[in-house]
Amino acid sequence: MEKDTLMEKIVSLCKRRGFIFQGSEIYGGLAGIYDYGPLGVELRHNIKQYFWQKFISGREDIYPISAAILMPERVWQASGHTELFTDPLVECKICHERVRADQSEAIEDHEKKHPKEKVEWSEPRVFNLLVGTKLGATEATATPVYLRGEITQGAQVNFKNILDSMHPKLPFGIGQIGKAFRNEITPRDFLFREREFEQMEIQYYVKPDEKESAKIFDEWKNMALAWYYGLGFKKESLRLREHEADERAHYAKAAWDIEYDMPDIGWKEAWGIHHRGDYDLKRHAEFSGVDMGYFDEETKERCVPFDIECSGGVDRAVLFTLMEAYTEDTMGDEVRAYLKLKPHIAPVLCAVSPLLKNKPELVEKAREMFAMLKKEFGRVAWDDNGNIGKRYRRQDEIGTPWCIVIDFDTLGENPEHKDTVTIRDRDTGKQERIHKDKLIEYIKGKISL
Numbered sequence: 074m075e076k077d078t079l080m081e082k083i084v085s086l087c088k089r090r091g092f093i094f095q096g097s098e099i100y101g102g103l104a105g106i107y108d109y110g111p112l113g114v115e116l117r118h119n120i121k122q123y124f125w126q127k128f129i130s131g132r133e134d135i136y137p138i139s140a141a142i143l144m145p146e147r148v149w150q151a152s153g154h155t156e157l158f159t160d161p162l163v164e165c166k167i168c169h170e171r172v173r174a175d176q177s178e179a180i181e182d183h184e185k186k187h188p189k190e191k192v193e194w195s196e197p198r199v200f201n202l203l204v205g206t207k208l209g210a211t212e213a214t215a216t217p218v219y220l221r222g223e224i225t226q227g228a229q230v231n232f233k234n235i236l237d238s239m240h241p242k243l244p245f246g247i248g249q250i251g252k253a254f255r256n257e258i259t260p261r262d263f264l265f266r267e268r269e270f271e272q273m274e275i276q277y278y279v280k281p282d283e284k285e286s287a288k289i290f291d292e293w294k295n296m297a298l299a300w301y302y303g304l305g306f307k308k309e310s311l312r313l314r315e316h317e318a319d320e321r322a323h324y325a326k327a328a329w330d331i332e333y334d335m336p337d338i339g340w341k342e343a344w345g346i347h348h349r350g351d352y353d354l355k356r357h358a359e360f361s362g363v364d365m366g367y368f369d370e371e372t373k374e375r376c377v378p379f380d381i382e383c384s385g386g387v388d389r390a391v392l393f394t395l396m397e398a399y400t401e402d403t404m405g406d407e408v409r410a411y412l413k414l415k416p417h418i419a420p421v422l423c424a425v426s427p428l429l430k431n432k433p434e435l436v437e438k439a440r441e442m443f444a445m446l447k448k449e450f451g452r453v454a455w456d457d458n459g460n461i462g463k464r465y466r467r468q469d470e471i472g473t474p475w476c477i478v479i480d481f482d483t484l485g486e487n488p489e490h491k492d493t494v495t496i497r498d499r500d501t502g503k504q505e506r507i508h509k510d511k512l513i514e515y516i517k518g519k520i521s522l
């Protein structure tokens with residue numbers, strides 16, 4: 074029997090343990106659309122929080138916004154997306170299904186559907202990825218609008234608002250996290266290529282100086298890479314790769330990707346760093362008639378800044394983190410699978426258990442510990458199901474770094490250990506006894522490592 078690929082194991086774990094489900098699953102699902110369950114939404118939240126701390130709240134020069142998803146057609150005409158945000162498609166002449174002409178794996182996958190025939194393909198045709206809808210009371214008066222294909226345009230159209238309300242000095246950035254939508258023809262590999270997904274981005278505006286902007290562009294490449302390492306990736310799992318000229322998006326003067334070496338699949342884009350020059354601001358000035366210039370109070374000069382963009386996929390970060398963290402080993406005589414997630418992103422930081430759930434004095438003490446930790450950290454679970462070994466395995470599988478058990482020693486059966494609890498480490502399986510008053514400090518120390 075063939076062994077499951079890592080991707081199959083992750084998809085199954087995500088469904089079984091409440092991380093991620095197929096969107097509208099009871100109706101057969103919708104391709105490229107996913108719903109996050111209780112554990113997945115916590116993991117994603119922690120990853121976004123880490124982005125927010127590193128690139129927005131932790132800095133003085135980056136201004137957060139939350140722009141709307143729906144934007145008028147004019148925005149996308151100005152940004153070039155109605156014309157140029159396209160993929161080349163070919164159509165299978167046997168079943169008329171369309172796939173991306175530039176993705177050999179999509180073509181090969183499709184050809185497997187017709188093992189007995191030689192598949193012939195149509196000439197490539199361009200296909201626009203924007204997802205459109207209409208707003209308005211009647212068909213005749215409704216206006217076409219688009220669900221944003223990149224969150225970037227929310228920053229570009231608010232550039233002047235940020236200048237006028239916050240009075241920033243160059244260089245400065247606009248940062249945001251939010252949903253983007255693309256009519257991907259071949260959504261694939263779970264969260265890797267979806268039709269609805271989240272992006273986290275910084276648009277960093279700098280003086281329109283080639284040398285200085287190239288230096289800042291390099292700094293952002295390294296900052297984005299360092300951020301990914303902070304999620305717990307091994308050095309060799311990530312790389313920076315420059316786009317070939319024919320790969321670059323229409324707005325990019327230069328483009329680099331941070332790529333992850335997806336097990337069984339290969340190097341795939343995690344994050345794009347683009348030098349957008351003055352393309353967006355100039356196009357919006359032209360299409361809206363609004364001045365998008367920046368006035369330097371000191372030099373009394375006007376300019377249209379260059380934009381260095383750092384654009385990451387939230388769902389790809391979730392998927393890659395799960396793939397990187399998934400570990401199988403043998404503990405005692407048992408083979409176990411667990412998620413080696415760093416404490417700052419694990420959906421559950423620690424689980425609290427009474428050794429036996431039918432001993433009220435243990436339960437009462439454990440509830441006290443649980444309330445104390447929950448108040449401090451939030452991400453704390455109560456787990457009293459099954460025996461202790463089973464609880465440990467269950468918590469390991471979802472990546473909980475620590476399990477805390479309240480036993481008879483805690484209650485003073487062994488006076489030396491009164492008011493101590495056991496704390497077990499997910500990765501080593503080792504247990505320590507710690508005084509209950511030291512627990513918060515102990516965990517805080519480990520999170521910040």
Ligand code: GAP
Nearest residue numbers: 223225265266267270343344345384385386389
């Ligand atoms: N504003 C620039 C921009 O959108 P992009 O390279 O098209 O650039 C940026 O997208 C990031 O968004 C990618 O690196 C990827 O992580 C994520 N992304 C793009 N398309 C996606 C999709 N269909 N599904 C999931 N994530 C996607």
